Amino acid sequence: MSKTMNTDQRSNGALSPIVTSAGSRSSVSAGERRLARDAWGVARLSVGFVFLWAFLDKSFALGYATGKNADTGVIDRFGDAAWINGGSPTTGYLSGVSGPFEGFFEPMAGAAWADWLFMIGLLGIGVALMAGIGMRIAAGAGALLLVFMWLASLPLDNNPFMDDHLVYAIVLIGLAATHAGDTLGYGDRWSRSDLVRRYPILL
Template sequence: MARAATGGDPRVNATVRYLLAGIRLALGWIFLWAFLDKAFGLGHDTTAAKSWVNGGSPTKGFLGSAATGPFAGFYHSIAGVALTDVLFMGALLAIGVALLLGVAMRLAAGAGALLTLMMWTVVLPPANNPFMDDHLVYAAVLVVLALSGAGDTLGLGTFWARIPLVRRTGWLK
């Protein structure tokens, strides 16, 4: 992908690869930080008293009170449900770790795009724009990262792709 976009200039290709790797690492940290803060109440958005390890629900506040628009009823109904909390936290952790390591990029990008699209639907319409917000941008960037092989640079993507199970199942790449 980078070669077609840059005309084959190796210096530009290397720059693009490292830029995409940096974006992958940044998004990985965003997902992992959300997990860590909600799980342990590190005080950024979640206090220790409301952390998941202290019995708090990582979905109750956002889905229970912030949900607006056409899907509000659905999100209110699943807010604070144990299964919703486990799925949400598991997704944040798995996506964050996969992006940071540069492995399972297709799976991580698909799951991350789905999660961010769902988060976009929670607050329809967005506060600052008729339809566009950062969740849609994150979803698009995640797809670009997976399609560009961004896990290979500053990540374990090349090693991951050599695992026999991953070679046999393309969606694990």
């Protein structure tokens, strides 16, 4: 039984291998390819907004994850919990680690270098994903950050090992691998820039 594999060119957006064999579907319609590209593009924007919003909420205490009293529900927007007002974006999360990696993460809670590294990561990853540029670096950095957050969450309450951190990390790898920045973003234009041609790691 003979099989052939074809691949869409980069200019078509997400790469979609097509395997053909006797008795099986031999092609994917243009509409299906377009739908897949749009889905990956929307997924990229969605994940990017998750990172970007986390940065904004922790920076200004907008009353979602930051600036809201968990016991009373009272919201103190732009209050003391805001990073711009001296609040620490890592203290709440890392000081509560009680799993096998408690000794690794607890000393980082509230450390200035950890706060800055975390916030720069959230902003950089969020902006890159929203714009669709620098997807390789954004996906790698984002996946690494999410894996660290997953380790800090162990042991999990509702699953032996899988949670949203790992799911997001897998999605980030898929976004970079399928050139999702080309759809609803500036990925294609970015890939043709002189800077990226000189330093392909920035793709």
